[in-house]
Amino acid sequence: MPLTNLTKGLTVDSEGGSVTTNLAQGLCKAWALLDGTGTIALQDSFNMGSVTDSGTGDYIFTVSNQFGSANYSVTANGRQSESPAWTAMTSSVGVLDADDVRITSRDTSNSQTDQKQLHTQFMGDLA
Numbered sequence: 001m002p003l004t005n006l007t008k009g010l011t012v013d014s015e016g017g018s019v020t021t022n023l024a025q026g027l028c029k030a031w032a033l034l035d036g037t038g039t040i041a042l043q044d045s046f047n048m049g050s051v052t053d054s055g056t057g058d059y060i061f062t063v064s065n066q067f068g069s070a071n072y073s074v075t076a077n078g079r080q081s082e083s084p085a086w087t088a089m090t091s092s093v094g095v096l097d098a099d100d101v102r103i104t105s106r107d108t109s110n111s112q113t114d115q116k117q118l119h120t121q122f123m124g125d126l127a
Contacts, residue, residue, distance in 0.1 A: 029072075030063045030122040036078070036105070036115040047122075049099075057105040057112040065126050066099035072124025076103045078115035089115050098127065 011020050030047035034040060040053045049064040076091040094102045103120060107113045 028121050028123055029065075029067070029126055030061075032061060032118075032120050034059065034115075034118040034120075036118045038114075043117075054102070055112075057114050059103050059105075059118065060096070061101045061103065061120065063099050063122065067122075068098065068125045068127045070095050070097050072122060074101050074103075074120060074122050076105075076118060076120040078105055078118040080107060080113065080116050089113070091115075091118070091120075093120075 011022050013020055028046070030045075032045040032048045032051065033043040034051055035043055036053075036057070036059060040051060040059065042048060042051060047064050049062045051062070052060040054060055072095065074093045074095060076093050078089040078091055080089050089105050089107060091103055091105045094104075096102055101120070101122065103118065104112060105115045105118065
């Protein structure tokens with residue numbers, strides 16, 4: 001697999017060899033697994049500076065190394081424990097600026113609620 005342009009990212013051939021991709025553009029730049037119940041706690045993360053509990057089902061994530069602008073992509077999903085099964089939750093995402101994202105979560109009756117597990121990934125260009 002040939003590597004080129006190391007100063008601006010790694011370009012690699014596709015599996016079939018007919019196209020290339022830039023690995024720096026395709027990598028996840030920040031992610032987190034949050035226990036959003038009680039006293040919130042990051043279970044694991046990458047490039048995540050802090051998380052603020054802003055109320056029931058309302059979290060603000062701050063990355064350690066900010067993005068070049070507020071034009072980056074964030075996905076989030078989660079689940080809430082309902083013994084004995086897990087129930088999927090819905091999340092809405094609002095990018096606030098180059099280093100802050102607000103994520104709110106709702107249960108199946110559309111009530112804002114804390115999530116036992118909140119998963120989020122941030123993709124884009126770092127500053």
